[in-house]
Amino acid sequence: MAPSRPTKDRETKEARVLANRYEIVKKLGSGNFGTAFLCKDRKCNNEFKVLKEISVGDLQPDETVDAMHEARLLSKLNHPGIVKFHDSFIDGEFFCIVTEYCEGGDLDHKITDVKKSGKSIDEKTVLSWTIQLLLAVQYMHSRRVLHRDLKTRNIFIRNNRMKIGDFGISRILMGTTDMASTFTGTPYYMSPEVLKHEGYNSKSDVWSIGCIMFELCTLEHAFMGQGLMAVMYKIVEKDAPDLPSKYSKNLNEVFKNMLIKEPEKRPSATEVLKLPYISQSLAKMKDVIAEGKQSINEEEANREASELAKLLREKSHLDDLRSPYETMEDMESSHTLTVGGKWGGEEGVASGGKKLTARERLRIKKMQEADKRAQDLKQAAKVQLVENTERREKLKMSLEKSTLPAWKGGYGEGTILKEAITVRDPRKEKPYKPKDYLEGYLSSDEEDEELKTVMHQTVIRRHSERTLPNHSGTPDRLTQSLSRGVTPRTLTEHTPNTLSMTVKQQPHHLHSTLGGGGGMRNLDERPITPMKDLMVYDREHSSLDFKDGVPDTADLANTFYGQYDDFENDEDSDNADIVVGAHADVEENTLVKDDQEALMDYLAMALEKSSAESTVVSDDTVLGPFGPHARDTKIKNIRGECIKILGEADFQKAYKYLREARSGKEGKEKSEKEIMEGLRKFVKNPSDCFMVDQLLFLEDQAKMAS
Numbered sequence: 001m002a003p004s005r006p007t008k009d010r011e012t013k014e015a016r017v018l019a020n021r022y023e024i025v026k027k028l029g030s031g032n033f034g035t036a037f038l039c040k041d042r043k044c045n046n047e048f049k050v051l052k053e054i055s056v057g058d059l060q061p062d063e064t065v066d067a068m069h070e071a072r073l074l075s076k077l078n079h080p081g082i083v084k085f086h087d088s089f090i091d092g093e094f095f096c097i098v099t100e101y102c103e104g105g106d107l108d109h110k111i112t113d114v115k116k117s118g119k120s121i122d123e124k125t126v127l128s129w130t131i132q133l134l135l136a137v138q139y140m141h142s143r144r145v146l147h148r149d150l151k152t153r154n155i156f157i158r159n160n161r162m163k164i165g166d167f168g169i170s171r172i173l174m175g176t177t178d179m180a181s182t183f184t185g186t187p188y189y190m191s192p193e194v195l196k197h198e199g200y201n202s203k204s205d206v207w208s209i210g211c212i213m214f215e216l217c218t219l220e221h222a223f224m225g226q227g228l229m230a231v232m233y234k235i236v237e238k239d240a241p242d243l244p245s246k247y248s249k250n251l252n253e254v255f256k257n258m259l260i261k262e263p264e265k266r267p268s269a270t271e272v273l274k275l276p277y278i279s280q281s282l283a284k285m286k287d288v289i290a291e292g293k294q295s296i297n298e299e300e301a302n303r304e305a306s307e308l309a310k311l312l313r314e315k316s317h318l319d320d321l322r323s324p325y326e327t328m329e330d331m332e333s334s335h336t337l338t339v340g341g342k343w344g345g346e347e348g349v350a351s352g353g354k355k356l357t358a359r360e361r362l363r364i365k366k367m368q369e370a371d372k373r374a375q376d377l378k379q380a381a382k383v384q385l386v387e388n389t390e391r392r393e394k395l396k397m398s399l400e401k402s403t404l405p406a407w408k409g410g411y412g413e414g415t416i417l418k419e420a421i422t423v424r425d426p427r428k429e430k431p432y433k434p435k436d437y438l439e440g441y442l443s444s445d446e447e448d449e450e451l452k453t454v455m456h457q458t459v460i461r462r463h464s465e466r467t468l469p470n471h472s473g474t475p476d477r478l479t480q481s482l483s484r485g486v487t488p489r490t491l492t493e494h495t496p497n498t499l500s501m502t503v504k505q506q507p508h509h510l511h512s513t514l515g516g517g518g519g520m521r522n523l524d525e526r527p528i529t530p531m532k533d534l535m536v537y538d539r540e541h542s543s544l545d546f547k548d549g550v551p552d553t554a555d556l557a558n559t560f561y562g563q564y565d566d567f568e569n570d571e572d573s574d575n576a577d578i579v580v581g582a583h584a585d586v587e588e589n590t591l592v593k594d595d596q597e598a599l600m601d602y603l604a605m606a607l608e609k610s611s612a613e614s615t616v617v618s619d620d621t622v623l624g625p626f627g628p629h630a631r632d633t634k635i636k637n638i639r640g641e642c643i644k645i646l647g648e649a650d651f652q653k654a655y656k657y658l659r660e661a662r663s664g665k666e667g668k669e670k671s672e673k674e675i676m677e678g679l680r681k682f683v684k685n686p687s688d689c690f691m692v693d694q695l696l697f698l699e700d701q702a703k704m705a706s
């Protein structure tokens with residue numbers, strides 16, 4: 001990694017040029033993740049752009065790839081209501097993002113200015129801005145991208161037009177987690193489902209737009225409270241307030257719709273745009289529509305969606321695997337699959353009625369094969385269990401005998417027992433310890449330790465049969481992988497900084513990137529898949545980087561799915577809509593079974609290894625690819641922000657007071673009201689200390705992680 005200039009130098013006025021083209025003009029400000037500069041693009045007519053520098057510390061090469069990948073995805077979004085993402089690159093220890101410059105600044109500043117001037121924003125403007133935001137959100141949802149962090153600070157103004165910005169920056173920096181949007185600075189715009197950890201979906205973005213709309217009308221947050229908990233409680237429990245009476249009932253109705261608590265009842269962006277009051281206004285906003293229309297063209301949307309999908313191929317395998325289970329009622333793209341959550345109906349037709357593509361059918365078959373394999377294994381294990389019970393009885397007797405001295409008719413040392421219960425790994429020549437990672441196959445009433453052990457041994461035995469030297473027939477994929485040097489160790493080494501980052505995540509973050517449509521499916525209705533369940537085990541017990549049952553990082557996914565790629569790597573398979581002939585399906589599925597078997601064993605080994613080596617799950621990992629370094633930067637920035645709001649002296653007092661109050665050091669825990677009263681001694685407005693609370697939260701997390 002190239003040596004980088006110290007951060008301080010980077011903020012001086014002295015002109016510096018990055019990537020040989022971006023000349024820094026001035027600092028615009030600092031946020032949670034880094035510093036934004038106004039720059040001139042020397043290679044583009046000196047056009048003004050914004051360059052964001054984010055300190056990411058010592059990035060691992062594959063983490064860099066991850067961030068670049070995400071950035072490339074964002075650069076594909078093209079809509080007048082979205083801040084254009086131009087470029088991204090690494091400069092020393094900084095990840096740099098170059099975006100369109102919006103001379104009007106952000107909406108947060110705008111609202112503050114209006115408030116200071118004692119004015120308000122009229123209905124026509126509120127309506128026009130809200131519609132612009134909805135059009136932009138509709139566009140990105142049609143490309144299957146969620147923003148996840150919509151707030152007034154992320155909305156910019158250019159030529160009096162609204163533009164959504166900071167797209168996915170938190171995601172790039174914090175991983176694709178719900179946590180990413182949980183503590184990026186404010187919970188004011190977070191939906192009840194996100195706060196309840198029920199997953200982020202496209203309706204959560206609509207909720208945030210509703211909150212922004214309220215703020216445009218009142219210059220205040222829709223849900224206010226003293227302290228983080230109070231705000232969160234109100235969002236989840238309390239009805240949204242009405243808009244002030246000077247705004248029309250119609251506008252209020254639109255707002256109330258966007259703030260319906262249940263995401264499934266809340267309208268999508270498209271549905272809000274179809275509400276009578278909005279659609280009438282839309283007709284009057286011809287200019288906005290003309291611009292927006294180009295981008296809502298369905299054909300183009302589909303083409304761009306598939307481009308985005310291609311870009312995220314490594315990540316989209318998550319959605320590919322999950323898509324047949326998903327209900328993406330909100331997505332309008334023609335190849336979006338709608339399935340009711342269970343397998344069923346005609347072959348090749350999802351229960352939602354739409355035809356499955358060949359690729360989807362293939363995946364379903366793979367999963368069904370995997371399920372069958374799990375059932376077989378379970379059956380075999382049961383048989384083995386009966387045998388073992390008998391054997392155990394005999395062993396017991398042997399043991400009794402072995403402890404008896406020979407002169408009493410015994411065998412001396414318990415060698416027979418030792419031999420009988422030790423299972424050996426033929427490659428490592430080291431005894432396997434029975435593991436409980438097959439838990440996923442067993443229903444709760446079958447959680448018999450012994451059955452699990454036997455299943456484990458059955459897997460090992462089957463695997464040994466295939467990997468023993470002189471085994472007849474061609475080497476299986478596992479053996480091939482091993483001979484290529486892809487070992488379980490390689491797998492665990494692949495993702496050093498993202499270990500178990502899923503522990504606190506919700507299922508829905510998985511399809512946030514490409515398939516995050518509304519409507520949640522019932523995961524419990526899904527048939528068990530061995531791969532999935534092994535990984536679920538892994539998520540809880542080991543260090544492999546799987547999210548909700550699928551490898552998360554591109555590299556890891558490639559390692560796993562690379563095996564499938566051996567037979568799936570025809571170029572067409574990139575495109576979910578390509579129809580593969582029935583014959584091809586049959587042939588492929590013959591391979592799938594072996595492959596799945598190898599994969600299972602492969603996972604079993606990886607788990608054995610990884611759980612032995614690293615069972616500690618670090619909270620660091622919740623922060624995603626940039627790990628503790630990003631958190632440290634964030635802590636530093638939030639602290640800076642607090643000082644900016646409160647002033648150094650008041651901040652120190654408030655910080656000290658809150659730290660003690662929150663830790664309950666004074667004997668008994670204080671109520672939120674008492675804490676706020678106490679704060680009043682140090683600061684004029686206790687709600688200004690909101691960020692101090694967040695600082696404490698992050699610091700506690702850091703402490704716990706270390």
Ligand SMILES: Nc1ncnc2c1ncn2[C@@H]1O[C@H](COP(=O)(O)OP(=O)(O)OP(=O)(O)O)[C@@H](O)[C@H]1O
Pocket residue numbers: 028029030031032033034035036050052083099100101102103105106153154156165166184185
């Ligand atoms: N595209 C842009 N055009 C104009 N100003 C911008 C642009 N992007 C950022 N800024 C300004 O730069 C400053 C820093 O922005 P940045 O996005 O880094 O942090 P933030 O929005 O204040 O906080 P957060 O980290 O929560 O997003 C802000 O004042 C913001 O208005």
